[in-house]
Amino acid sequence: MWAVAAVAQEVQVGAFVRLDHYGGVAEERLYSNDRVRLTTLSQLEAYDQAGFWSALLEVVAHLQYDEDGFSTAPGGFTARDIDNLIRRAYVSLRFDAFDVDVGKKFVRWGKVDFLSPLDVINHFNVDAPALVDLFEGPRADPMVHVTAYPTDELAIELVYVPMLAPYLVTVDDIDVDFRFGLLDVDMGFRNRPPEPYEEFAHSVHGAISYTTFLADLQLSYSYFRDQILDIDLSDLKERIGTFHVIEGTIVPAYRRAHNIGLGASIGLDGWVISADVGAKFLADNLDGSRIDTKNPEIRSVLQVDHPFALGDQQIFTTAGVIHRLVLFDEEAWESEYSPFLESIIGSLHDRELFQDEPSHWYLIARLQTSFLREQLSVETTGAWGITESALHLAPRASYAISDNWSVAAGANLWFTLDGPDSTKVGLLRRDDAKDNVFIQTTLHY
């Protein structure tokens, strides 16, 4: 720090310490993350007053007590935990007409708050969609980020992400040797956290943003290695004879994809209307004719923000509708597998990758208000998967005891309105072991 201070004209240190307790809701189920956790986040920012350069280092550390005793979370202290420890670390160089950022950082594209199809650079926890707890959701990636500003209204961004660093989805190869057996798609597939940066990604992303009096516009294109998991079945062999034999290895795969997106945000007399539309095409399955890999999809999100006055009370509302169209033609699927194995592969993709239905609808709503001059804040976010008949609720309340000290409580709850109690299908995957309530207290410095 002293070395940094020696060359910087300004050094800022920020930090928070948070103590939280998460506990399960369903008495008959053990909540897999039942825990008391101490989190510290420290931020060191240095910059010169002329604004030519700045540097940011953000470190997150956890000490967790759960049924296995004390540990750093999650799991033991591995090389991956070192990556977890450094949440962000990058240097920024500012020139008249462009900026260059190098290091591990977030870049969020898109105009909507939830599940933007333009937001593909940083990986995202698909197991528990982080609709609310953004601190726990996306993870930063190492990158070179160049932004040019030909005019004050126009920004052109280029991002290069060299290495693959998927989220904490635990994956493993599945060795298959079945005779007359049905493939258990859960077996072994989620047992091993991948080590980050084992493989190259060479992902390239570009965006053009234009700001006008009325609207903000953004157009993006990515040719990237999708950090959402797919599976590679190329080694899977079957012999159909006296004995129906399936053998080989199913390995996790992160495939290259094209993503093109368009976003807009318009302010109209107290209303802000935002919309993002994006299309993602797997590079080796552009037309959706392959059964053994993810299919192309078009995702559209429309969001409206509006503050309502209820007497003296101001209520900030956000409402959105999401449509996800998965492009596949079952009749055009090509494979060398037997119908029996095709049905198994289809099941595997359905369960892991959520492409059992071509069209999926979701509604999202958020209500937020505050009392006592913003000391007490209350918020509820709800997401309803219409296609899945699933509901996610995330109520929150926080109270600022002082400028530095706050307490909060909340819950994350999933419901199925129709269908199984527990499923891995869909963005709103219902699993009653995920339901939780929490209380936390936070000190900011």
Next chain:
Amino acid sequence: MILRTAALLLAALAAAAPLAAQDAADISARTDARGAAPNISGLLTLTITAPNGDQRVISADSYQKERGEEREDRLFVFTHPPNVRGMALLVHSYMEQGDDSMWIYLPAMDRIKRVDLGSSGGGYFLGSDFTFRDMVSRDQTEYEHALLPADDDAYHVLEVRGRTPELRRVFGYSREEHFIRKDNFLRERIVFYDLAGDLLKELIVEEEYEADGYAFPTRLKMLNHQTGHVSEILFEDISFSADIPDRFFTQRYLRRR
């Protein structure tokens, strides 16, 4: 009013000493012209006091700049308290269009979000007694002015209100009374009435910074008569001379100081 309107057309008139047969619009325009410095930068400290004595203090770096006759930009970068540090608010006020473009940078989400002032002045600014609309420039063509009889001969008293019921709903006030000193055209007090016509708030300018023929309020107190809350704004290190680059008022600078 703590922030001024770009009424530069009448700036030259502002220096004229003797007055005769002025109408209310003239007085308002001369008053606005007194505050129409093209560049203003300073450190803003907002202290919110509840009736029970509880206080919150919010600090921000503040910049504003004339961008021609029809546009004025403002940037607030918050520095205190720690849980809002880094948050920033950018406002482009367009006089002719009668509307503003506003963006907020939320560091926790690392995201810039367009926001829009709704009804009732867009709600209270960070829990203070100032509304968001109190903090941005006014398009005087949206207001009508009338001269009221004054108890104190040292002041002009103007009644100011939105031209239409819809505008009054948007502003959050049925009418305002502005107390303007006759000798120097400084606005020293504003009384706000809510949409039901009841007394709501009172803004008192306690100190002003004057330089280069312009004046800017540096210490203001807003008393909310309905709740008993008090919000005070202190501007320090005020400068009219710093040439603030245009690029400060872009989304690029929302993410950085």
